[in-house]
Amino acid sequence: MEQSTFEKIYAVVKQIPYGQVATYGQVAALAGNKRWARVVGYALHVNPDPDRIPCYRVVNKDGRVSDAFAFGGGNRQVELLKAEGVVLVDGCVDMQRYQWERPLY
DNA sequence: GGGGTGACGCGTC
C-alpha cells in the first residue's frame, strides 16, 4: 500500500531511537525527499499521534528547537530531550553527538 | 480551481 508523504514522515520519526535527535531535513530525506523539510514541520504540527510520534526529538538543522510555538508551550521540548540524557547548550543540541544516524542495513 | 501560509534548508545578496 502506498503511504502518503505524511505517513512516511511519521514512520521515520517513530524510528528515532531514545536519547537521539534528528533534523527536519534528515527526516525528510529518510522519508524520501529532503525537500519535504517543510512538510515534516507541518506533519509534526498536526501530529495525530504524539504518543508514538516524538516530535520533540526533531529539531532544525542548527540543533535548535523550533523557535516558534514549540508544540506544547515553549521549552517543553527541551525538557523532554534533557530527560532522555540529551545535553542542550543554550537550547542547542550537540548534533555531532546526538544526531540520529539511520543504521545502514 | 486559485491563492496564501507554514514547526525547513540552502543559495545568494
Place this chain on the structure above:
DNA sequence: CGACGCGCCACCC
C-alpha cells in the same frame, strides 16, 4: 553575519 528569495508539499479559505 543578517536578511531575503526560492523550492517543495500539504492544508485552509
